[in-house]
Amino acid sequence: MSDSLAELGELATTAGGKVIGDGRQKTESLNPATFIGKGKAAEFADFCRRQNVDTVIFDDDLSPAQSRNLEKIFNCKVLDRTSLILDIFAQRARTREGKLQIELAQLQHLLPRLTKYWGHLSRQKGGIGMRGGEGETQLETDRRRVQDRIAKISRELEWVRQQRGIQRTGRQRNNWPLASIVGYTNAGKSTLLNALTGADVLVKDILFATLDPTTRRLRLPTNQNVLLTDTVGFIRKLPHGLVEAFKATLEEVVQADLLLHVVDISHPQAEEQIAAVNAVLAEIGAGGKPTLMVFNKMDRLNEHADGIGAGGVGTLNRLKERHQNAVTISATTGEGIASLLAEIGTQLRPKREFLELRVPHEQAAVIARLHKVGQVISRSYRGPAARFKARIPPQYHDEFAPYIVGEAQAAS
Numbered sequence: 001m002s003d004s005l006a007e008l009g010e011l012a013t014t015a016g017g018k019v020i021g022d023g024r025q026k027t028e029s030l031n032p033a034t035f036i037g038k039g040k041a042a043e044f045a046d047f048c049r050r051q052n053v054d055t056v057i058f059d060d061d062l063s064p065a066q067s068r069n070l071e072k073i074f075n076c077k078v079l080d081r082t083s084l085i086l087d088i089f090a091q092r093a094r095t096r097e098g099k100l101q102i103e104l105a106q107l108q109h110l111l112p113r114l115t116k117y118w119g120h121l122s123r124q125k126g127g128i129g130m131r132g133g134e135g136e137t138q139l140e141t142d143r144r145r146v147q148d149r150i151a152k153i154s155r156e157l158e159w160v161r162q163q164r165g166i167q168r169t170g171r172q173r174n175n176w177p178l179a180s181i182v183g184y185t186n187a188g189k190s191t192l193l194n195a196l197t198g199a200d201v202l203v204k205d206i207l208f209a210t211l212d213p214t215t216r217r218l219r220l221p222t223n224q225n226v227l228l229t230d231t232v233g234f235i236r237k238l239p240h241g242l243v244e245a246f247k248a249t250l251e252e253v254v255q256a257d258l259l260l261h262v263v264d265i266s267h268p269q270a271e272e273q274i275a276a277v278n279a280v281l282a283e284i285g286a287g288g289k290p291t292l293m294v295f296n297k298m299d300r301l302n303e304h305a306d307g308i309g310a311g312g313v314g315t316l317n318r319l320k321e322r323h324q325n326a327v328t329i330s331a332t333t334g335e336g337i338a339s340l341l342a343e344i345g346t347q348l349r350p351k352r353e354f355l356e357l358r359v360p361h362e363q364a365a366v367i368a369r370l371h372k373v374g375q376v377i378s379r380s381y382r383g384p385a386a387r388f389k390a391r392i393p394p395q396y397h398d399e400f401a402p403y404i405v406g407e408a409q410a411a412s
Helices: 002-014 038-051 064-074 081-092 096-114 134-141 143-172 189-197 240-245 247-254 270-283 313-322 337-347 364-373 394-403
Strands: 055-058 077-080 178-183 214-219 225-230 258-264 291-296 353-360 375-380 385-392 404-407
Touching: 002 081, 038 064, 055 064, 055 081, 064 077, 077 081, 081 096, 081 240, 096 143, 096 240, 178 189, 178 247, 178 270, 189 214, 189 225, 189 258, 189 291, 189 337, 240 270, 258 270, 258 337, 270 313, 291 313, 291 337, 353 364, 353 394, 364 385, 364 394, 385 394, 394 404
Parallel strands: 055 077, 178 225, 178 258, 258 291
Antiparallel strands: 214 225, 353 385, 353 404, 375 385
């Protein structure tokens, strides 16, 4: 409970708020009218009045009736966790696609909460949770027009999905494998993309620093090209509507040949965060994807914190036992990056043919081409022709067919 509330506080700060205090109540059953007990609600309301609090945020979803009743008791704005996350996404979205996705999720979340309560919006103030799109003003006048807006956005996002499919088909013509970086928000995904590819993606030590996906080419030490995509970060209790709205973006994850699951190994709840990410992956249909665990931020490990959930060496050792091929890195310092690149190459190796080739010495251009697109394992320049053992992507098989002697017998 305290961990979840601490994360809620981080979310509130990310949204631009200042946390004044928190509270909790143990109860056997939730109050259908006010979520918490009426006595506890009155106690919290008194605190809010004394501290001039203008927004109260609940860590769980509230029903429309609960939100309205609590606003009357607190006499201020009341949000739930979903509304807060939607607001943060609204702040972070930069592309047309991202803004559409957020607006769709916001409208779908707000619409049932405004039904038969048209004064609700007129009483709202600026600040956290008030960054609606065009549809928010339409909700004040005509529910039908809001539904039309939802339908229009859905059609636009379907067009985006089709465009992504066309782009993906174009990339697949190169037969380059696709790897997607996934992980809990603020685990260091964008920092890793920058470190591996030289990209210039925004990096900040805040939740949901980047939302829009970025794809860059990664050239492995094996001369293999990989398309690497950075995706939106996940979080516990990620709103289902948000997952649905972002499906066009998250298709990059579903279509990936390999997932790089980045974990902040220094975080006290690293194992819980892994479970949260896995739950979202399962929800979008990517639960069975080949996955390489990447334990990031090793530079922040507390050498003395080795208890369960301590975010230290003990947690790392447990996770390493569970994930045999995991790689431990620091995306910030570069430590472990070479091992990560090698493991990515190993994971994607089945996409390459291991062949033995014989190339006449005068065919220097062919030899240079082989070194450029393939991974040369061994070479010999003795005799009338050079002999190579190399791993070659299947799309180049026909190009080198005149020089192929056969399949190589063993890798070095």
